[in-house]
Amino acid sequence: MAVAAAAAAVRAGLRVRRVCSGTCRCFSRAGVGAGLLAAERGCEPESRASNFCPPAHSCNDWIGPPDRQSNLRPIVFHIPKNESPLGRRLREFRQETQVWNQQFWASQNVSFRKGKEEFIYSRLKAKGLEMKDETGQKVTLSAEEMADFYKDFLSKNFKKHMCYNREWYKRNFTITFLMGQVAFERAWRMLGWKKTKVEN
Amino acid sequence: MSVARRCGPPRALTGLFVWHLPKPAVRQMPCKFMHYCGLVNKRWITFQHLNFLKRMYVTQYNKDLSQQAKPKSDPVAPPFLEKKHLGQEKTVIREIRPVSPLHPPSSETLNRNEFKAVNSAAIVEDLATAVGAESKEEKQWKEMKLQLDDLPGILARLSKIKLTALVVSTASAGFAMAPVPFDLTCFLLTSIGTGLASCAANSINQFFEVPFDSNMNRTKNRPLVRGQISPLLAVSFAASCAVPGIALLTLGVNPITGALGAFNIFLYTCCYTPMKRMSIINTWVGAVVGAIPPIMGWTAATGSLDAGALLLGGILYSWQFPHFNALSWGLREDYSRGGYCMMSVTHPAMCRRVALRHCLALIGLSTMAPILDVTTWNFPLISLPINLYISYLGFRFYRDADRSSSRKLFFCSLWHLPMLLLLMLTCKKSLLEKEDKSELFS
Numbered sequence: 001m002a003v004a005a006a007a008a009a010v011r012a013g014l015r016v017r018r019v020c021s022g023t024c025r026c027f028s029r030a031g032v033g034a035g036l037l038a039a040e041r042g043c044e045p046e047s048r049a050s051n052f053c054p055p056a057h058s059c060n061d062w063i064g065p066p067d068r069q070s071n072l073r074p075i076v077f078h079i080p081k082n083e084s085p086l087g088r089r090l091r092e093f094r095q096e097t098q099v100w101n102q103q104f105w106a107s108q109n110v111s112f113r114k115g116k117e118e119f120i121y122s123r124l125k126a127k128g129l130e131m132k133d134e135t136g137q138k139v140t141l142s143a144e145e146m147a148d149f150y151k152d153f154l155s156k157n158f159k160k161h162m163c164y165n166r167e168w169y170k171r172n173f174t175i176t177f178l179m180g181q182v183a184f185e186r187a188w189r190m191l192g193w194k195k196t197k198v199e200n
Numbered sequence: 201m202s203v204a205r206r207c208g209p210p211r212a213l214t215g216l217f218v219w220h221l222p223k224p225a226v227r228q229m230p231c232k233f234m235h236y237c238g239l240v241n242k243r244w245i246t247f248q249h250l251n252f253l254k255r256m257y258v259t260q261y262n263k264d265l266s267q268q269a270k271p272k273s274d275p276v277a278p279p280f281l282e283k284k285h286l287g288q289e290k291t292v293i294r295e296i297r298p299v300s301p302l303h304p305p306s307s308e309t310l311n312r313n314e315f316k317a318v319n320s321a322a323i324v325e326d327l328a329t330a331v332g333a334e335s336k337e338e339k340q341w342k343e344m345k346l347q348l349d350d351l352p353g354i355l356a357r358l359s360k361i362k363l364t365a366l367v368v369s370t371a372s373a374g375f376a377m378a379p380v381p382f383d384l385t386c387f388l389l390t391s392i393g394t395g396l397a398s399c400a401a402n403s404i405n406q407f408f409e410v411p412f413d414s415n416m417n418r419t420k421n422r423p424l425v426r427g428q429i430s431p432l433l434a435v436s437f438a439a440s441c442a443v444p445g446i447a448l449l450t451l452g453v454n455p456i457t458g459a460l461g462a463f464n465i466f467l468y469t470c471c472y473t474p475m476k477r478m479s480i481i482n483t484w485v486g487a488v489v490g491a492i493p494p495i496m497g498w499t500a501a502t503g504s505l506d507a508g509a510l511l512l513g514g515i516l517y518s519w520q521f522p523h524f525n526a527l528s529w530g531l532r533e534d535y536s537r538g539g540y541c542m543m544s545v546t547h548p549a550m551c552r553r554v555a556l557r558h559c560l561a562l563i564g565l566s567t568m569a570p571i572l573d574v575t576t577w578n579f580p581l582i583s584l585p586i587n588l589y590i591s592y593l594g595f596r597f598y599r600d601a602d603r604s605s606s607r608k609l610f611f612c613s614l615w616h617l618p619m620l621l622l623l624m625l626t627c628k629k630s631l632l633e634k635e636d637k638s639e640l641f642s
Contacts, residue, residue, distance in 0.1 A: 052337065052338065052341050054341070054343070058343055060343050060345045061343075061427075062341050062342065062343055063341065063342055063344050063426070063427035064342075065337075065340040065341070066414065066420070070414075071414045071415045071420065072411060072414050072415075073414070073425070075344070075427065101411055105411060105414075108537070109537065112536075143530075143532060143533070143602075143603060144601065144602065146532075147532065147545075147548055149536075150532050150533060150535070150536035150545050151536070151545055151546055151548075153536050153537070154536045154539065154540075154541070154545050154546065155546070157539060158539075158541075161477060161539035162477075162478070164539075165474070165539075168411065169408070169474075172408070172410075175431065176407075176431045176435055179430065179431065179432040180432055183432060
């Protein structure tokens with residue numbers, strides 16, 4: 001059953017991904033062994049999109065390679081031991097924004113690719129050509145021929161982008177503002193801690 | 201692909217291949233398997249494989265049968281190399297087929313020990329596969345820790361230092377063209393102030409555009425996209441450039457220059473950047489942004505907004521169109537996918553028409569220079585060849601509308617502007633001539 005699932009994943013053109021039950025959240029794409037390794041480190045990745053587990057000694061966030069579909073780089077957020085409510089709010093908001101961004105751009109890029117292929121297919125069909133030439137390579141249209149598709153795609157998605165832009169600017173400002181607050185809070189705490197140390 | 205058999209296989213196993221594992225992975229291999237295989241030769245480990253799907257990925261230490269580039273071993277590879285490795289790894293990852301769980305051979309034919317051994321072999325083989333793929337994947341993950349040694353480079357890229365240098369040089373040209381005696385202190389203060397203002401504006405621009413930059417080839421390696429710097433730090437850097445920059449211009453030079461600098465930062469970050477995704481008018485706003493620095497240079501020198509300042513601004517304004525329209529012609533796919541409203545995507549004919557129009561306008565503006573007493577009459581004459589050449593390329597772009605003509609126009613614009621400004625400087629109307637003229641009329 002796992003073979004069928006893996007084969008399905010391959011057919012979908014996704015990264016190799018072991019589709020397991022919820023118990024093996026920390027398993028890597030390739031198999032059981034990596035999951036054991038990750039379990040040794042004692043971590044549980046939060047996001048479904050990436051199964052990377054940072055080393056246990058690290059107290060920073062980790063950023064990964066660009067996602068295949070959204071081109072955005074996923075971040076695995078570090079949860080500090082003495083995380084304040086504000087810090088927790090920031091981390092959760094960043095996580096939520098990451099997921100929201102990922103969904104938008106993945107769907108955007110997938111629909112662009114699909115639309116492009118359909119456009120190429122219809123244009124080639126109109127010309128009476130095949131999708132693949134004699135050597136088996138995919139036939140591509142020139143940028144000039146694709147221009148109609150680009151214009152059409154942009155105008156079709158205009159409203160979607162307007163909503164996204166508004167939301168993105170709001171979230172970006174909120175995250176940065178929260179980051180500032182957290183940094184200030186941390187500095188204040190350190191100052192207060194230093195003061196008590198000096199007094200003692 | 202299968203390689204020479206190195207282990208005695210149980211009957212049901214169908215093929216062998218050779219794996220190269222990185223050192224840390226090797227250390228983690230259970231000893232049981234090593235004994236079972238009976239073959240450990242430094243970095244070579246051989247496994248048996250019961251996969252139903254063919255494996256296309258093999259790496260050999262000696263690279264004899266290499267079908268894939270070696271995984272990235274250096275975690276701090278320089279950015280330009282990193283890009284190449286990522287590309288290579290990406291292409292291979294696509295070809296890997298997943299490992300199916302190993303089906304144990306029929307227990308009638310094997311005794312218990314062999315059964316256990318096969319299972320452990322299967323698990324360990326899976327482990328090796330997993331470790332190999334995961335360690336490669338892991339190496340692409342970077343800790344988001346600010347490295348102080350990298351900070352200057354990161355900030356240079358954040359502030360688009362090359363573009364800033366170009367902006368400062370246009371401001372310096374404006375300063376130098378002003379019909380006043382050259383004041384070195386004022387010149388340096390203007391240059392530094394303009395540079396700081398430009399750094400601030402560029403940093404805020406990158407701060408706003410992280411997800412869009414990630415999706416465009418031209419901009420996907422910017423520091424915020426790669427997580428080399430946090431958004432908070434980027435904004436703090438922008439503020440720490442803007443405040444001293446504008447203060448320097450306002451207090452160290454004059455209020456007009458300071459006001460122009462502040463206005464330009466606002467225009468670029470709050471008008472041009474959001475408008476890029478709303479309307480094609482952004483190109484005209486961007487052209488004004490590019491025109492303001494030489495005006496700033498001029499007002500820094502003279503303290504007033506003269507016709508000469510506006511002429512210089514006009515030349516830079518007109519130059520922006522062939523430069524940007526030609527550049528945007530090759531980026532239409534990225535703009536369309538990313539949701540950018542650019543003339544090259546929405547109104548291609550207008551894009552080329554406007555570029556040509558402004559190439560011709562440059563000839564007209566160069567002719568205005570002696571009329572406004574900025575230069576001598578030599579200037580329109582000696583600048584005619586380069587102005588005609590860029591107009592010719594603009595015409596070719598208008599007519600042919602293809603990638604090669606757009607690239608030619610873009611690259612021409614890169615040397616045309618510095619050349620034009622240099623010629624302008626050489627033909628600057630000297631102060632003595634002006635004084636003689638005014639004496640004649642008085």
